[in-house]
């Protein structure tokens with residue numbers, strides 16, 4: 001399977017990454033490598049052509065979602081007999097300011113959906129992608145790609161069945 005991203009490693013110039021959002025920058029600079037070592041998430045980066053510069057990154061982890069949070073119409077399609085459902089958390093997604101507005105965010109999102117779908121299809125059950133947007137703008141970004149706002153949680157959700165139609 002071809003991906004546009006590679007796993008973050010020590011050769012990447014992560015300290016130079018700047019997306020305009022301090023928590024997302026700090027996460028890559030200071031926390032991501034530790035989280036990877038502790039198996040708390042996987043972090044993937046899109047590399048610029050030269051010098052291991054990072055154009056953008058995202059993180060993935062397992063999560064679960066309370067069935068009661070899922071809108072009734074989406075639940076009907078899933079018809080699960082469980083209280084909580086396995087899902088994939090797209091915890092963070094960011095693009096360096098010098099590369100924003102060039103379609104990289106969209107490409108990274110598709111890449112994250114592709115990886116998540118492959119795992120759900122062949123290895124570990126996951127019925128949806130969950131995102132936890134940092135602000136209103138991020139909500140608008142995800143809604144553009146079909147993510148549905150989960151009332152009360154502030155999170156958004158994309159059924160894996162919808163993702164499957166993409167690949």
Ligand SMILES: CC(C)(COP(=O)(O)OP(=O)(O)OC[C@H]1O[C@@H](n2cnc3c(N)ncnc32)[C@H](O)[C@@H]1OP(=O)(O)O)[C@@H](O)C(=O)NCCC(=O)NCCS
Nearest residue numbers: 019093094095100101102103104105106134137138140141
């Ligand atoms: C949000 C972000 C990831 C978008 O990346 P990008 O590379 O600039 O986005 P793209 O060029 O791929 O744009 C894709 C589409 O999303 C739209 N878009 C981009 N940024 C947006 C934003 N902040 N809010 C709403 N829509 C946005 C674009 O207009 C474009 O739509 P179009 O195809 O209809 O023209 C990037 O601006 C970023 O890293 N911001 C700071 C961190 C952040 O907010 N992350 C959000 C997830 S937590």
